[in-house]
Amino acid sequence: MEYCNPGLWRSIVPFFTVLFSSACVCGGIQVRLDPGPNYGNVEMYHNGTWQRACLESFNYFGRNVSHVLCKQLGFNTTRNVAMPQTGKHHGLFWHTGSNCSRGERHLSQCHVGIITNRTSCYGYNIPRIACLSDNETRVDIANHNITVADGLRFSTSCYVYTPHTGFSYHWNHNWKNVSYPRRHFHGKANRTEAGNLTCSVSLNGKTLGSDSTVINVIYPPSIQCEEIVRVANGQSRTVQCKVDSYPRHHMMTWTLATTAGTRTQSSHRDTYHIVNASAGDEGNYTCRATNNLTYPDGQVETGTGTCVIKVKVTSPSGGRSAAESAAKGAPDQETTTSSAVWGGLALVAIVVIGLLVAVIVLVIRHPYTKEVPNGDKPIEMTTVNRAGVAAISGPLYENAQDHRLK
Structure with missing residues (x-):
C-alpha cells in the first residue's frame, strides 16, 4: 500500500x-x-x-x-x-x-x-x-543483526529517545537476565550462546520500551562420526557424519580410499549409503564439509571440517573381512593338519596326567607292606594279665597262610 x-x-x-x-x-x-x-x-x-x-x-x-x-x-x-x-x-x-x-x-x-x-x-x-510525538519513547539498538566469529568480542549500544529522565537499562540474553546496567553492551561470542539480545528501558519500575538484536556466531564445520563401521558382505549400511556449523555447510564431499585407489563423490547429504557391500567397499571414508564465513567487513573465508570412518566388510558369519579373504584365500591343508595333530597330542597328555594322578591317590590311601628278609617270621605280641605277669600270646603272621610252630 x-x-x-x-x-x-x-x-x-x-x-x-x-x-x-x-x-x-x-x-x-x-x-x-x-x-x-x-x-x-x-x-x-x-x-x-x-x-x-x-x-x-x-x-x-x-x-x-x-x-x-x-x-x-x-x-x-x-x-x-x-x-x-x-x-x-x-x-x-x-x-x-x-x-x-x-x-x-x-x-x-x-x-x-x-x-x-x-x-x-x-x-x-x-x-x-x-x-x-511529544510524549513518545523509542528504544533502538545500534545494530539489529550482529555477525561475529566464534571466540571474538563484540559490542552494541542501546539508544533511548524519550522526553523522560532518570531511566535505567536492562539487558537480557536469550530471555535470561544479564547484569549489565549500561547503555553499551560488550560480550564475547560463543557458538552455544548465539541468539537474541534485548535491551529494555524502565522508569520507576515501568518499562518504557525495548529493542532486540540477533547475534550470529559464525564458525567452520566440526564433524562427529564413528571410527569403525562393520557391514556384512552383500548387505547394505548407511554411514553418517554429524556436522555442526554456522552458516550451515553448503557442500559435503565423500572420499573413499581403498587398496585399489581413491574415488570421490560430492553430495549435499550428511550420509553415505553402501549398497550390497563387497570387498571393493572396504576402506577409509572421509567426509569433508565446507561453508562460507562472511565477516562484518565483507571478507569471505571458506570453513572446512573432516572426519574419517573406517569401513570393514565382513563375512555373513562375522569372520574374516571380505578384503582379507580375497587377499589370503582359503586356509591351506598344512595349517589344518598341524592344528589337528597338536589337538591330538594335547588330548593324550591330558589322559596320561589323569592316570598318574589316579595312581598317586591309590598309593597314598593303600601303602604296600615290605617283605621280611628271613621268610614268614611270626610277629609276637606281648600282653599283660591282671596279675601283672607277662604272657606270650599266640603268634601272628604277616601273610594269610596257616603257619605252625616247629
Whole structure:
C-alpha cells in the first residue's frame, strides 16, 4: 500500500500500524520505512524496485534528513530523530548523496545526487529514523543483526529517545537476565550462546520500551562420526557424519580410499549409503564439509571440517573381512593338519596326567607292606594279665597262610 499521509492512516487504524510500512509517492523520490509505520530503515523506490537507502554523509546531515523524511511521510512531529547504526551491511542498496537544510518537505528538494546500485553500505550511511510525538519513547539498538566469529568480542549500544529522565537499562540474553546496567553492551561470542539480545528501558519500575538484536556466531564445520563401521558382505549400511556449523555447510564431499585407489563423490547429504557391500567397499571414508564465513567487513573465508570412518566388510558369519579373504584365500591343508595333530597330542597328555594322578591317590590311601628278609617270621605280641605277669600270646603272621610252630 502506498499513500501520502500515513499519519492520518495511523490515527484511523492504530491496531494495524505494526503491520504496514509507510510510503509516500507525492515527491519525486518515493520513500517508506521498514518496519514502520513511524520508525525504521528508509527505503527508496527506483527503477521499479524498493531497496534500502544508502545516503552519503547521513552521519552529518541525518537530523535534517529525518525532519524532511518525516514531513514527506505525512508526520507532523517535531521530535524527529536519526538513529545511528554500526558495522558494514551487505545486500542491495540505492545509493545517493543527500544534503538537506531541514526546511524541505520532500527528499527530492534536497541536494540529491545520482542514484546508483550498491551491494554494501556502512551503518552510519544507512538512514534509520523515528518520527515521534511529544510524549513518545523509542528504544533502538545500534545494530539489529550482529555477525561475529566464534571466540571474538563484540559490542552494541542501546539508544533511548524519550522526553523522560532518570531511566535505567536492562539487558537480557536469550530471555535470561544479564547484569549489565549500561547503555553499551560488550560480550564475547560463543557458538552455544548465539541468539537474541534485548535491551529494555524502565522508569520507576515501568518499562518504557525495548529493542532486540540477533547475534550470529559464525564458525567452520566440526564433524562427529564413528571410527569403525562393520557391514556384512552383500548387505547394505548407511554411514553418517554429524556436522555442526554456522552458516550451515553448503557442500559435503565423500572420499573413499581403498587398496585399489581413491574415488570421490560430492553430495549435499550428511550420509553415505553402501549398497550390497563387497570387498571393493572396504576402506577409509572421509567426509569433508565446507561453508562460507562472511565477516562484518565483507571478507569471505571458506570453513572446512573432516572426519574419517573406517569401513570393514565382513563375512555373513562375522569372520574374516571380505578384503582379507580375497587377499589370503582359503586356509591351506598344512595349517589344518598341524592344528589337528597338536589337538591330538594335547588330548593324550591330558589322559596320561589323569592316570598318574589316579595312581598317586591309590598309593597314598593303600601303602604296600615290605617283605621280611628271613621268610614268614611270626610277629609276637606281648600282653599283660591282671596279675601283672607277662604272657606270650599266640603268634601272628604277616601273610594269610596257616603257619605252625616247629
